[in-house]
Structures are given as structure tokens and as C-alpha cells.
Amino acid sequence: xxxxxxxxxxxxxxxxxxxxxxxxxxxxxxxxxxxxxxxxxxxxxxxxxxxxxxxxxxxxxxxxxxxxxxxxxxxxxxxxxxxxxxxxxxxxxxxxxxxxxxxxxxxxxxxxxxxxxxxxxxxxxxxxxxxxxxxxxxxxxxxxxxxxxxxxxxxxxxxxxxxxxxxxxxxxxxxxxxxxxxxxxxxxxxxxxxxxxxxxxxxxxxxxxxxxxxxxxxxxxxxxxxxxxxxxxxxxxxxxxxxxxxxxxxxxxxxxxxxxxxxxxxxxxxxxxxxxxxxxxxxxxxxxxxxxxxxxxxxxxxxxxxxxxxxxxxxx
Ligand code: UDP
Ligand code: MG
Numbered sequence: 001x002x003x004x005x006x007x008x009x010x011x012x013x014x015x016x017x018x019x020x021x022x023x024x025x026x027x028x029x030x031x032x033x034x035x036x037x038x039x040x041x042x043x044x045x046x047x048x049x050x051x052x053x054x055x056x057x058x059x060x061x062x063x064x065x066x067x068x069x070x071x072x073x074x075x076x077x078x079x080x081x082x083x084x085x086x087x088x089x090x091x092x093x094x095x096x097x098x099x100x101x102x103x104x105x106x107x108x109x110x111x112x113x114x115x116x117x118x119x120x121x122x123x124x125x126x127x128x129x130x131x132x133x134x135x136x137x138x139x140x141x142x143x144x145x146x147x148x149x150x151x152x153x154x155x156x157x158x159x160x161x162x163x164x165x166x167x168x169x170x171x172x173x174x175x176x177x178x179x180x181x182x183x184x185x186x187x188x189x190x191x192x193x194x195x196x197x198x199x200x201x202x203x204x205x206x207x208x209x210x211x212x213x214x215x216x217x218x219x220x221x222x223x224x225x226x227x228x229x230x231x232x233x234x235x236x237x238x239x240x241x242x243x244x245x246x247x248x249x250x251x252x253x254x255x256x257x258x259x260x261x262x263x264x265x266x267x268x269x270x271x272x273x274x275x276x277x278x279x280x281x282x283x284x285x286x287x288x289x290x291x292x293x294x295x296x297x298x299x300x301x302x303x304x305x306x307x308x309x310x311x312x313x314x315x316x
Contacts, residue, residue: 003088005029005036005108008081010074011053012043014095016203018052022063025101029062034088034108039064040095041081044071074157074207075180082166091160097202099158106194107160116189118160119152122198135210139217146225149186157181158196165189172297179220188300223294226287233280240277243269 007029011018018040029036040053042065050067057063066084068077078092089111093099103120110118140153157180161169165187173183222228250265 003034005032005034006039006085006087006090007036008039008041008078008085008090008092009095010041010043010077011045011049011095012071012207013045013047013049014204015048015052017096018049020202021095021097022056024097028101028104032105032108036062037064037087038062039081039085041077042067043077044068075178078180082169088163089160090166093158096204098199100196100199103194103196110192111160111162114190115192116162116165117184117191119155119185119191119193120158121152121193121195122156123195143221143224146221146227149224151182151185155181155185159184168300175294177219177223179223182220182224229283229287232276232283236273236276236280240273243273
């Protein structure tokens with residue numbers, strides 16, 4: 001049977017870019033060795049994007065449109081796209097042609113070779129500007145330092161997953177505060193990386209404000225690292241150590257000080273150390289709670305041999 005590629009495109013106020021995107025992508029998709037479906041996820045656009053999409057859908061059966069009731073954000077649009085897509089491979093890309101559709105044949109080739117995840121890494125991003133490039137580099141440095149999981153800098157929202165990998169994303173990784181790109185880089189499977197040159201935006205302007213990006217970065221760090229929670233226990237440890245030092249110092253040098261001075265200092269140090277340690281311990285528990293709540297898979301199976309379907313499933 002012919003294989004199918006699902007292309008998922010998130011759309012937010014892209015009425016100008018959409019026709020250009022479609023004109024560019026269509027001939028490339030038609031020439032693929034796989035069949036295809038083109039999913040447009042309209043993320044609550046306030047302009048005429050939906051109208052444009054409905055027109056495209058009316059004249060082309062490959063075009064599927066899902067329209068949100070309001071704006072839920074780019075990631076929500078991609079996740080919904082992955083949920084809806086039925087292909088053997090799923091590609092997520094932007095509607096503004098910054099992710100060149102000319103990469104699609106190469107992506108199909110990689111999927112054909114059995115890759116579970118194809119990460120697209122941009123070689124340059126001139127249109128983003130210096131500020132965005134520096135903040136992006138800074139963000140990856142912080143997250144890679146704080147988190148056990150390593151992220152590839154410059155990996156974009158442009159990626160492809162096989163059906164098997166998509167099933168993992170569909171089943172697990174349903175967190176409300178999330179970083180899809182991070183999950184894609186962490187589910188394992190055979191991986192491939194393709195480099196591409198980020199293009200200028202075809203039309204319109206970027207929908208990501210600095211504030212949105214900042215929110216997003218903070219969420220990601222909280223999402224992929226428990227270090228901020230552990231600060232309590234580190235502070236507790238440090239406070240306890242300093243407390244003991246001050247205590248000894250006060251005990252040794254209290255001559256001349258008003259009576260009761262040593263008691264106050266010692267009590268103070270002692271209480272603060274206990275307080276911080278308890279906060280730290282609570283932090284540890286919240287960390288565990290947080291992991292349980294995220295309900296990430298304990299393991300993900302790539303393939304099996306001579307294993308009956310159903311074996312091990314009860315243990316999942
Ligand atoms: N987008 C979306 N919902 C949003 C913001 C953006 O679906 O709330 C889409 C947008 O239409 C585009 C893609 O996500 O297809 C990337 O957005 P944009 O090009 O504005 O971001 P940038 O490339 O500047 O990082
Ligand atoms: Mg863009």
C-alpha cells in the first residue's frame with residue numbers, strides 16, 4: 001500500500017502567507033513518492049485565514065482544515081495536528097515558508113529509511129535578528145545546564161516523526177505546560193538531522209512576541225528541570241552550615257556581649273536552618289509529585305522480536 005505523509009501546518013493570522021505556502025508546497029507534495037494530506041490547524045486566526053483555508057479545502061481533497069475556537073498557541077496547534085494526522089510520517093511546519101517545503105522529499109527519504117524522528121536544524125536565521133538569536137542561544141545554554149535532558153540548539157518547530165513516534169506523543173506527553181520540541185528530541189528512536197536555511201517570512205509578521213517567548217522559556221525550564229525546586233534544600237544546607245559556624249563563633253566569643261545575646265543568635269540560626277531544610281524537603285516531594293503528574297513514560301519500546309502483542313502491555 002502506498003505510504004502517506006501528513007503535513008501539519010499551524011496557522012495564526014496568515015491570510016497573506018497561506019496562498020503562497022500552498023502554491024509552493026503543492027507541486028513538491030505532488031511529486032513525492034508518498035501520498036499526502038495537508039493539515040491546516042487554524043489557531044483562532046482573527047483575519048481571513050479560515051476563509052482562505054476553506055477555499056483551498058473546497059478545491060483540493062488533500063487539504064484538511066481544523067479550526068480552533070480561539071487562539072491556543074502554536075504548540076497546541078501542532079499537538080492537535082499530530083492527533084488528527086493519519087500518515088505513516090508526520091511533518092510539522094510553519095505557514096510562513098520559513099520552513100522550506102523543498103526539504104520534504106529529503107524528509108520522506110529519511111522516514112523511508114526507518115527514522116523515528118527527523119530534526120530539522122537551521123543553519124542561519126537572519127530574519128530573526130540579533131536579539132532573538134542571542135536570547136535563543138542563552139535559552140538553550142540555561143536549559144542544557146539545568147536539565148538532564150539535552151536539547152539541540154537551533155532545532156526548530158520544523159520536524160518529522162514516524163507513526164510510531166507520533167503514537168508515543170499522542171499517548172503520553174499530554175502535559176498542559178509543555179515543550180513539544182523537547183519531547184520530540186527525547187522520545188528516542190532512530191534519528192536523523194537535516195540542515196536547512198531558514199528563509200525570510202513569506203508575508204505578514206512574526207506572531208511570537210518577546211513576552212510570549214519569555215513565558216515559553218520559563219515554562220520549559222520548569223517543565224524539564226527540578227533544579228529550581230531543589231534550591232530550597234541547597235539554601236537549607238547552606239543556612240544550616242552557616243548557622244553552626246555562627247553558633248560556634250558566638251559560643252567562643254560571647255564574653256562582653258549582653259546576656260541573652262548568644263541564646264538569640266543560636267536560636268535564630270537553628271530555626272532558620274530547620275525552616276529552610278523543611279522547605280527543601282517539601283520541594284523534593286513537590287518534585288516527585290510533579291513527575292508523577294507529568295506521567296511521562298518510564299520507557300518507550302522501539303521494536304520487539306518474537307513477542308506476542310499484549311505481552312507486557314498490562315505492565316505499561
Ligand atoms: N502560530 C500559531 N499560533 C500562535 C502563533 C503562531 O499557530 O499563537 C503559527 C504561525 O502562524 C506560524 C508558526 O506558528 O505558522 C510560527 O509562528 P511565527 O512565524 O510567527 O514565529 P517565528 O517564525 O517568528 O518564530
Ligand atoms: Mg515564522
